[in-house]
Amino acid sequence: MTARLSCENLTLSYGKVTVLKDVSLTLPEGKITVIVGPNACGKSSLLRCLCRLQSPSQGQVNLNDAPIHKLNTRDVARQVALLPQKTNAPEGMRVRDLVIRGRTPHQSPLRQWSLADQTIVDDAIDRVGLTARAEQLLSDLSGGQMQRAWIAMVLAQDTPILLLDEPTTFLDLLHQRDILQLVRDLQRDKGLTVAMVLHDINLAARFADQIVALKQQKIVAAGAPIEVVTQPNISEIYGLDCAVIPDPHYGHPHIIMK
Amino acid sequence: MSEEVATCLGVDITLARLITLGLSVALVALAVAVAGPLPFVAFVAGPIAHGLNGKNRPTLLTAALVGAIITLSADAVSQLMPSGFGLPAGVFTALVGAPVLIWVLLVHYRKQRS
Known part of the structure; x- marks a missing residue:
């Protein structure tokens, strides 16, 4: 697809x-x-x-x-799925509740919650490594876990x-x-x-x-x-003087600010 | 959830708002037409249900039950009054409700200040 x-x-x-x-x-x-x-x-x-x-x-x-x-x-x-910059979920929401919301566009009065939806939600939670925390409150998660939970939601959107x-x-x-x-x-x-x-x-x-x-x-x-x-692009875009070197692990360009 | 997220999940926000608003107006109109105005029940039932429920659980069902109990008790009291008084149930919900509302507001105000 x-x-x-x-x-x-x-x-x-x-x-x-x-x-x-x-x-x-x-x-x-x-x-x-x-x-x-x-x-x-x-x-x-x-x-x-x-x-x-x-x-x-x-x-x-x-x-x-x-x-x-x-x-x-x-x-x-x-x-198209979007993860906005600022996210907030209602009080009392658990990880699984949030991820289930990702299935919203696939639901309708004629098409109810199915086993396939359940599998997609479980897979999404598993994919971001939150299976053990699926029943936890979002407010109890750390920043990194919270971001993972939201990514799981957009993944469930499929x-x-x-x-x-x-x-x-x-x-x-x-x-x-x-x-x-x-x-x-x-x-x-x-x-x-x-x-x-x-x-x-x-x-x-x-x-x-x-x-x-x-x-x-x-x-x-x-x-x-x-x-x-x-170097010329960075100095034009940010007005920042810098050096560009290949990063030692993968060779991608890496900027060092002056 | 924000409006952005809702839109991105394919929810037509304007339509959803219209439906919710229309439905609640219709339900309130129906209830008032049948039972007459019962002031302060909504103000009091919500906070009480929230307190009973504790955090982290949806309060809708509890709030509905608490509201029903308040309304029923008010009606019972007004029915039990000697027939000469003939006070409507709404007077009793207001008598009990207004002080409770002020108390809830005070607690909230103190919590915010501290």
């Missing part, structure tokens, strides 16, 4: 403030795209447009070559496209690596098309197939990490 998500000449403004200017982008199928850029460059807005949370002022987002804003919202939810908005923001180094490794494994095993916003260029270079760099509401560079993460 694959699906194609792209946008053409996307422009988004709130009143007089332009948030995205003429952005065109296609997510390569079965690959990880990482969107990077300085604060307020439009990264999150781009992601929100891609999953139809935000309607663009001009241009359009296409899902399998049909304009996403005109599609049935439930049909879109079976194709979509070919997964969008993640800064999935590592509140996590320490080890958990950042674990979450991104999990995303990489999922993409490999299930052939998911992933797009995520990351702040850390070095993590982006390590886990991305394609990096899209935004600056001042526009795409300024896009391509493989080795093409995008270069």
